[in-house]
Amino acid sequence: MAWTRNVLRVNLTNKTCIKEPLKMEWAGLYLGQRGLGSKYLAEEINPKVDPLSPGNVLIMATGPLTGTPASTAGRYSVITKSPLTGTIACSNSGGFIGMEIKNAGWDMIIFEGKAPSPVYLYVENERAELLAADELWGKSVWDADEWLHNRHQDPLLRIATIGRSAEQGCLFSGIINDLHRAAGRSGVGTVMASKNLKAVAVRGTKGVGNIKDPIAFMAAVKAGKKLLADAEVTGEGLPKYGTQVLMNVINEVGAMPTRNFRDVQFEGAENISGEAMHVPRKADGKTNLVTNAACFGCTIACGRISTIAKGHYTIDNKPRYWGASGGLEYEAAWALGSDTGVDDLDTLTYVNFLCNEDGMDPISLGSTIAAAMEMFEQGVIGIKETGGIVLKFGSAEALVKVAELTAKGEGFGRDIGLGSKRLCEKYGRPELSMTVKGQEFPAYDPRGIQGMGLTYATSNRGACHLRGYTVSSEILGNPVKTDPLATEGKAALVKAFQDATAAVDSAGLCVFSTFAWTMADIAPQVAAACEGKWTEDTLLQTGERIWNLERQFNLAAGFTAADDNLPKRLLKEAAKTGPAKGLVNNLDKMLPEYYQLRGWTDQGVPTAETLARLAV
């Protein structure tokens, strides 16, 4: 079982909170979280709906394993139609809010309509009500969190909220939970803001039970925890360095996008790496990293908790940033650092704090600023547009100023809040936008890691590493090493990773577990917890079903094979240095085979046979 079998349906227009049974026939096909939430979304909205209109729906979904001791099973996802991409959006977050929603007795919360004035949802087990948020609107994530804890006099309340950037219409705003964990990508926070929904505050004391076979489950969980502890990446690398363990590795293989993808290696990478976070600073003798931290139930604990050196120019006279908070993950360090050419660790930590404080996706923020920097250097935009900011690559001060403006939706920050695609279009240089389907690239240059090019081009939520992390195979050799510079076999590799990831997400697990686990380690945990037949094969088929469902949504929204593409820079301009020197991404060698393996037409449309086979 494992599901609570309850869905909380919140109609913001009518201000109603209604309990309804989870559709178990869908749970049997889509498992939970990403898959099940996407099924609900696809059934409930017109794929062509304006993402920021009341007709869009926003779903917060847990997985069947969320809230159990299965390691890393603390995840939840926010599923909606993205205002950044126009595709289906599904942003996954850790922290503690997912388990709290589950402990309150809900598998998912569905928000529909739009509140006439700002509200927040308060949930205490079965009790759910919409309360006025007029005093909350305009507050940052951190201030909203404090206000809600004080208001309800409950230190154990778990909170997910949007910041000021979302309220101001920034198109890449996420939803922050537990102060510094983020459902970060694709502008899911912007959708929340469009519904006048400021926050979700949850207290759950019912617990998570309904485990089908508790004895088998605890045995499978124990075996899983041991594998994570024994594997080098999950047992040593990630706890010590976090995802930042990758900074030097990816730079060395020449896949570190730098200065808006003009270069593939960053000379300052070492200064902003996971290793650097352990080096005592000159300014105060302390390290940037205070400790590692876990999301709920996670025995890896890759999270970074950092401080900025007292007296650092970014936090002078700003005591709110003097304490410890969520530090740099690799993606943030790359986007805010390498992509803008800035290599001051504490500056990046400060901008990362801003991203948490006001709910900005650091990948999109950094990438969009990088695109703006390139246009500034080319003279396409000048200080007239930026409000006097000299927006040059490598300028830490410019990065800080622009990030502060974007957080509050002021000045040139409003331009940045458009995201890279719209910004570059606005100034007549669309080719400088490093995006797919309108979403900014993450931290792997597909000229140096060929499979990632196909991953980006075909990702159902636009450029993204979390939809098929073939870096794991191409660089880290997990589960088998493949040549990052070769295209042969990559179509099959990408498909396998995409399907497996969809299943992992939908169970409520973290994709980082797959650095140590294969589907053979995950299946026994799902099978022991959930009714139904869950094997390696059925999980992979579930993943494939989810992938096709998302694809169908996007096709119905108006996307075509022409959108499964990469920016010209990655297809025409060769990498200048490193192992991939002289190479471009050879997407055209992989994409047709990929369509074929997926059972899609050469126009990227799932055939009737494929849809029937998968019961989409």
Next chain:
Amino acid sequence: MQKSLQIEPEKCTGCLQCELACSYHHEGIFNPSKSRIKVFAFHHEGRFAPYTCTQCTEAWCLQTCPVEAIVINKTTGAKEVIADTCVGCKVCTIACPFGTINYQVDTGKVAKCDLCGGDPACATACPTSAITYVDAEQSGYLRMQAHAALSIRHL
């Protein structure tokens, strides 16, 4: 040999595996709100601290209970609540200086750490050995060893 729980907050990552293990052992459900061990997150300090009953020798919860519902387990030394005897008066929750014995609304009784009869589930579940179950008379052993190591550093 009597053992006691040893907690080293600097090793804690805040994952709450201990709370899950505790609630599952005692209540048969994964429910942090029912756990007798709690992990506290001190966000601005970037620290986590698990906390639970230390099994005081002179246990004020036990001394103050008007119906003698709290007894000493002779093997483990744990002060255990006899649920059938507890009347839910909550006097022990006032008497405990550390707040580690608490009332449960659904049962109408109090609950506290009982060392799981000598095999604490929290210690087994902890992935970083922030919680261990060690010789009660040698709980400072590892810290002594660490400091001893410092003392020979310059020899």
